[in-house]
Amino acid sequence: MRSTTDAETETPNPSLRHLLDRAILVEQRIRRAVHARQLTDPNPDDAFRGLYLSDETIHRLLDAGRSLDSAAPDDTDAALLAETEARADAAARTGRPTRLSALAHEFGLSALDVEILLIALIPDLDDRFERFYGYLNDDVTRRRPSIGLALGLCGLSAAEAAARAGLSPQAPLRAGGLLLVEEPDRPFLARALRVPDRVTAHLLGDDTPDPRIVDLLAPWQDVSGVGDPAPLARALASGDPLAYLREDQGGAGTALGASALARAGHGVLGLDLERLARDPHPAEAVRILSREARLTSSGLVCGPIDALIRDKPEVIRLVADTPLPVVLVGRAPWDAAWSSRPPLLLHAPRVEPPARAALWSDAYGAPLPADLDLTRLLSPFLLTPDQITRAARGAAQSAALDGGTLHPDHIRAGARAQNAAGLDRLARRIEPAVGWSDLVLPRAPSPSSANSPPAPATATGSWANGACGRAVAGGAA
Structure with a gap:
């Protein structure tokens, strides 16, 4: 892995350089850990590592354990880290804070949290480290860092309570959704660490929202x-x-x-x-x-x-x-x-008619006919700003279908369409129980009663006028 310089990208990118410089520091510690393991590994080329235990591996684990002391940060690492952070601070003073620094500040991450985040992130930046982690995990199928391996690369003991607490569900890394601890059925130190793809993409400069929430x-x-x-x-x-x-x-x-x-x-x-x-x-x-x-x-x-x-x-x-x-x-x-x-x-407040007209005109995006009074046409419609935008686009589509000339009816139809679905949900369709042929008197009225209204019982009972008429006819009234 190598850092991207400004000359290579032609555009200064202190954020990406900061991320890759910090990843290179992690790489140096991983190299030392791999080298130390090779010195005591009886079979470093074992293609089935982790799938079985040979006698030599058993003796090595019992006698030497899996110490990562040689991978702990040393004075050289500290000097390079100080240089890297100085560059990031200089970029921040010029108004270009790096994404890694901004993330650490926003989520309240400690220096140890940042180190663990980078250790978990590095396989997603360089696929060589999948195999390195499989080797250090003593299992070719486990290509992400375990909790125990991450703590060891930071120079910490697996028995340190404060270090373990930094990976609890309430700790900033996990509570903020920056780090996932997988395989919960395994012992704590053997659980794998993974950085969500969205966090990796953000650190690399991509602001595309997480697909899980795009529809919301x-x-x-x-x-x-x-x-x-x-x-x-x-x-x-x-x-x-x-x-x-x-x-x-x-x-x-x-x-x-x-x-x-x-x-x-x-x-x-x-x-x-x-x-x-x-x-x-x-x-x-x-x-x-x-x-x-x-x-x-x-x-x-x-x-x-x-x-x-x-x-x-x-x-x-x-x-x-x-x-x-x-x-x-x-x-x-x-x-x-x-x-x-x-x-x-x-x-x-509500969007007043003049503001409605201005928003509608901006969303329409084309010159309006001179004889259209947009404020007057929109004044009866109580619309939110996003409804106004949709109404303008709907009117533009209707006008295009009708030849391209915008008319008042297009504006009204676009506005009414914003509440049509809601009104339809609230409305209750009523089907009349009688038709026109039923609205006939059973016999011809006498001349004296021709101009008199029918008796209530006749209108609601004999005529069967709706549900009320059926109730009266049945004696329920």
Whole structure:
């Protein structure tokens, strides 16, 4: 393994150089460990290592154990580490902090945590180390570092309580989702360590979200003209981690939350709680969402909480208690049982007609006919910013099908389509029990009663007018 220099990439990349320089330090210790093992190994070329124990291997394990003292960090390693970290600090002072340093800060990792993370990561950077780890594990089938091997490469005893505690489920590496401890049925020291692919990709410079949560993300962004985000931004910047924006029909809660997070210096990760409510494993999804937000220095904007209130209120608490800035959006009053920390309670305003027209025009992306009064046409429709965007795109598609000229009917149809599914779910279809042929008097009325209304019993009984008529006819009334 070798470090990528700026000349090779033509673009300075201190983040990748920092990662590879630290990996090279781990490589040096692994080389020393392999060399030390070869000196005492009676059969270093054994292709079936770990599948059986020869007499020589048994005696070696009983007499010498599996000491990794020679692989522990030494003075040379310390000097190279100091040089590597000095370069990373210099990059941070120029406004380009390395991803490894930023990750260690965000997740609260100690120096030992970073070393263990790198030891587990290195097989995903260079496939030679799969075989090296299989050799050091005394098992050709186990190509990832075990806990015991990782502690040994760090120069620590397997009996050190503090070192073992760093790999417990509550420790930062595992609680933050940065490190997986696999094969739980094995003894503690023999369990394999693995870095999730998403964490590896992030350290290498890839910001593509984890595939597990892609379907849950919503494109809520900073939108101007939908309320004042400054008060919420100040609260988020000063350390208030949780806010609840209560909104009415057509409210701008998600856009206001995204604007506030952006002004507070955070990225924005939108979470659609209606999709989360349908997820078969919401707790797992929330853990991965939390890791994704922390990797990208983002906060969460989540809504609508109304989708979770009735059937999954415990999921609201999982989201609200994540260790990062969270803005929840919904229409229901806040329930204190939804979080362990009190939220900042604010009201999200509606998107006013002029702002609706401006957002619609931006989303449409083409010149509008001069005779269209967009503000007047959209004023009856209470739409959120993302609904306005979809309405504009729907109108553009309809106009294209009709020859390319935008008409008021296209605008209205696009707006109505945003609530059509909801109205259909709320509506109850009624099939009449009678037809036009049934609305005939049984006999011709006399001249004196021609202009008189029929008796109630006749209208509801003899005419069988709906369910009420059937009830009266049957004597149930």
